[in-house]
Amino acid sequence: MADDLIWWRGELVKVAARLEAKTRQRRWADRTDYLIERDFVLGAYAMHKLIDARAVPDDIARHRFPVRRFDQRGGLPDPRCPADIADSYDFDNGRRRSLSIAELCREIVHNDVFAF
Secondary structure, X not given: OXXXXXXXXXXXXXXXXXXXXXXXXXXXXXXXXXXXXXXXXXXXXXXXXXXHOOOOXXXXXXXXXXXXXXXXXXXXXXXXXXXXXXXXXXXXXXXXXEEEHHHHHHHHHOOOOOOO
């Protein structure tokens, strides 16, 4: 089990490097969206796995992040065309709350819509 954690840590470092590189990328294609979503989900899964295995310091695992949650007001947008996301969520009335890293990771892994 402990040996598995080394691989997950290594993967998390690779994901972070790829996402950091995307912040400097000038030309975006449809594939870029897929790659960013893949790395977010993979990174969230790896982080959650490390937290569950208690391989993350307690102060980090307990850290909470401020987020805003938006209620769904229509059907989910078409995953092939998420541009209509504004029709699906009430972006005028977000509710503030905070999530632990584990909760945030769970939200990312089990997302219905990934848009940025």
